[in-house]
Amino acid sequence: MAATVIDGKAFAATVRGKVGEHVARLKADHGITPGLAVVLVGEDPASQVYVRSKGKMTVEVGMKSVEHRLDADTSEVDLLALIDQLNNDPEIHGILCQLPLPKHLDEDLVINSISPAKDVDGFHISNVGLLGTGQKSMVPCTPLGCLMMLRDHHGSISGMDAVVVGRSNIVGKPMAQLLLNDSCTVTIAHSRTKDLPDVVRRADIVVAAVGRPEMIPGDWIKEGATVIDVGINRLDAPEKGEGKTKLVGDVHYESCAARAGAITPVPGGVGPMTIACLLANTVTACCRANGLDEPEGLTA
Numbered sequence: 001m002a003a004t005v006i007d008g009k010a011f012a013a014t015v016r017g018k019v020g021e022h023v024a025r026l027k028a029d030h031g032i033t034p035g036l037a038v039v040l041v042g043e044d045p046a047s048q049v050y051v052r053s054k055g056k057m058t059v060e061v062g063m064k065s066v067e068h069r070l071d072a073d074t075s076e077v078d079l080l081a082l083i084d085q086l087n088n089d090p091e092i093h094g095i096l097c098q099l100p101l102p103k104h105l106d107e108d109l110v111i112n113s114i115s116p117a118k119d120v121d122g123f124h125i126s127n128v129g130l131l132g133t134g135q136k137s138m139v140p141c142t143p144l145g146c147l148m149m150l151r152d153h154h155g156s157i158s159g160m161d162a163v164v165v166g167r168s169n170i171v172g173k174p175m176a177q178l179l180l181n182d183s184c185t186v187t188i189a190h191s192r193t194k195d196l197p198d199v200v201r202r203a204d205i206v207v208a209a210v211g212r213p214e215m216i217p218g219d220w221i222k223e224g225a226t227v228i229d230v231g232i233n234r235l236d237a238p239e240k241g242e243g244k245t246k247l248v249g250d251v252h253y254e255s256c257a258a259r260a261g262a263i264t265p266v267p268g269g270v271g272p273m274t275i276a277c278l279l280a281n282t283v284t285a286c287c288r289a290n291g292l293d294e295p296e297g298l299t300a
């Protein structure tokens with residue numbers, strides 16, 4: 001039977017709709033407008049697209065958007081001074097530095113200088129620790145988006161066998177933690193994992209976050225498993241014309257879809273959920289800062 005295609009683009013629009021409703025209530029009932037500040041250092045073309053999209057969608061849901069675009073050679077001292085200013089700005093409830101940062105900047109130092117309460121990326125070491133101990137935290141946007149799609153598709157994922165392929169701080173590790181918190185039996189697999197195909201074949205849920213185009217073929221997938229593809233890899237596509245490119249995920253879509261029960265496409269799967277969850281996290285941060293009830297269904 002053909003796999004159900006989990007439509008991340010449509011689901012993200014629903015999440016943004018819920019965020020917008022909550023923002024409208026915050027404004028009407030409390031006179032509060034959530035504010036998000038995005039910091040971009042340098043001119044990475046993909047980052048510029050993501051930052052523009054974040055700003056546009058922030059405004060669309062009724063929140064305040066502030067963008068700081070800094071030169072590629074901005075010093076660490078200047079960047080930390082800007083973050084300090086944003087940490088102390090009462091109109092700003094969420095702050096993020098778009099990654100990757102230029103090589104001369106210490107990513108850990110920069111991330112950990114953001115106030116944990118405003119860390120809407122959920123990358124600050126305090127939020128990592130809170131998530132790891134099952135306490136209330138800010139949750140990284142991409143894994144949160146994957147979790148929302150899994151819960152929506154399955155209802156409950158409790159007791160399911162989940163394999164996360166990839167161990168990055170941004171996706172793999174927090175994803176594993178979220179699945180564990182939802183009572184999955186979780187394996188984190190990576191480049192040194194022995195018998196990777198057999199490990200993946202045992203899983204009811206496969207989250208692919210390795211950053212290697214089409215690395216996971218269909219014959220690694222258990223019949224009926226749910227496949228969440230986090231990869232976004234741009235490849236040359238001469239078949240589409242000279243100089244053309246295409247996006248592919250970390251799984252080989254056609255062969256995996258032939259065996260899976262459900263699968264996310266690339267593009268249009270996990271990617272759009274990342275920005276929707278960023279907006280959700282900003283409303284959550286704003287509610288927490290003001291001692292108000294958090295929006296239902298928009299947190300882990």
Ligand SMILES: Nc1nc2c(c(=O)[nH]1)N[C@@H](CN(C=O)c1ccc(C(=O)N[C@@H](CCC(=O)O)C(=O)O)cc1)CN2
Pocket residue numbers: 050096097098099100121141142232247266267268269270271272273274275
């Ligand atoms: N500070 C952060 N930096 C980065 C993050 C992050 O969560 N926080 N994640 C990625 C980039 N990213 C958001 O920042 C992001 C990536 C992809 C998409 C998306 O919607 N992708 C589309 C395809 C877009 C295209 O055509 O290129 C899709 O998958 O359908 C949104 C946001 C790294 N940096």
